[in-house]
Amino acid sequence: METIELKTELETKQLAGKLALLLHPNDVVTLTGDLGAGKTTFTKGIGEALGVKRTINSPTFTIVKSYQGLLPLHHIDAYRLENSEEDIGFDEYFHDGGITVVEWPQFIEPFLPEERLDLVIEKLSGEERLVTLKPKGPSFEKVCEELMK
């Protein structure tokens, strides 16, 4: 399992941007990490690289927000779905030709596609973060290889 150390918020956004350009339509990326780890910040970096003009923020009361860029970007924040086991039609987002980013994926685990890129973000100190890449499936293994170059 590969890890990447990030020293600043800018580095987080840059890594996210690099990843965005390696992804394909219908790819799903999950972001696991504590409150304030940097999941939404990472999603902003993906959005910027996809040319999303609108501001990406934490969808506090909305579970899903969709943005238009080079590809559609769906931002799912499942935080409020803890213990709910509710399927709000996630599959449609995963298959409409866009990129889907999921914060708090552990709460919607049964609905996630098997092939996906799981990322874990840990806060080390200050702005330092450790990102662990956990690709699920050959396509995402390749994405991670490219990401590490």
Ligand SMILES: Nc1ncnc2c1ncn2[C@@H]1O[C@H](COP(=O)(O)OP(=O)(O)OP(=O)(O)O)[C@@H](O)[C@H]1O
């Ligand atoms: N290297 C870094 N990468 C990401 N965010 C950083 C970094 N350094 C500092 N930060 C700050 O940490 C905070 C991360 O907040 P963010 O909303 O992205 O976290 P989150 O993981 O989405 O939290 P939540 O679970 O509440 O949604 C921001 O205030 C950001 O400016």
Ligand SMILES: [Mg+2]
């Ligand atoms: Mg967030």
